[in-house]
Amino acid sequence: MAEPSHSAGCRECSGTGYVVEQVLGHTARARRCACYAACPSCGGSGYLLVSSVPSPVAQVCPCRHLDERISLFNRVGIPAAIALASFDSFRSWSPDHAASKAAAEDFAHKFRSDQPTKGFLLYGRPGAGKTHLLSAALRYLSLEKRVPCRYVEFMLLLSDIRAGFDSNRGHMEVLRPLIQVPVLAIDELGKERGTDWERSMLDELISRRFNSGLTTLFATNYFVEDRAVPETPGRVVRTRSAEFQRDAESMTLAQRVGDRVYSRLNEMCVFVKLDPGHDLRKDRTGSGSAGFWKG
Ligand SMILES: [Zn+2]
Ligand SMILES: [Zn+2]
Secondary structure: OOOOOOOOOOOOOOOOOOEEEOOOOOOEEEOHHHHOOOOOOOOOOOOOEEOOOOEEEEEEOOOOHHHHHHHHHHHOOOHHOOOOOOOOOOOOHHHHHHHHHHHHHHHHOOOOOOOOOOOOEEOOOOOOOHHHHHHHHHHHHHHHHHHOEEEEEHHHHHHHHHHHOOOOOOOOHHHHHHOOOOOOEOOOOOOOOOOOOHHHHHHHHHHHHOOOEEEEEEEEEOOOOOOOOOOOOOOOHHHHHHHHHHHHHOHHHHHHHHHHHHHHHHHHHHEEEEOOOHHHHHHHHOOOOOOOOOO
């Protein structure tokens, strides 16, 4: 029987050469698949000679730059909860899902490092799969196209900057790698309190990226358009914090981030609504708990 390794038939990697793993407490990690330990197709040169008339032509072997692509993916910073997210594992439950996936996939396929590419901004209520699509796009770009990418949750980034101040590090030390990376995904935009300082950090980050022609992707729970937020069914007692929460939820993205940042977002991104109308995490877990899923 023929050697079963290093083929599209590999059960672990389907012939891609890499396997992505979910390890609790760590960001998503990829490793070289055992079937690619040594490449029997190209002998490690990264090229295959394919017979052709009048003479054989060299074709890129799937193993080319494999280690570099894997190490790029391992630096993206995709959270463990969403480590296995890919376009293939994204389930389209609604027309919004199908359209959002198509937009993210189209972006990833067309992305080019040598010219500015407009990013996308996903908006809608939590639990619909926005983080999944951000991660899937970064996975595709790093593992398939060898594009350096980073993922950040905006609130956590602000905490990192504040922690830097405590050890006498300026904000630029934290921001610089994010200003320079070819593709940056900013998740949970608008969840911050919205102080002048927070807005100035966001403005600096995205304005510098925009001026350098770099691509930025976003996801936010805040809507672009005005909408009425329904009261939670069955709530009898109106508490102050519930009222506050409802007021915050009914704010638009422009109100959350300010007009200046909002108009910059418009220049940088195509806005894509992903809001099927109910919280899918509740459907999956039956309890309303976020479990091992992220929005
Ligand atoms: Zn394999
Ligand atoms: Zn090879």
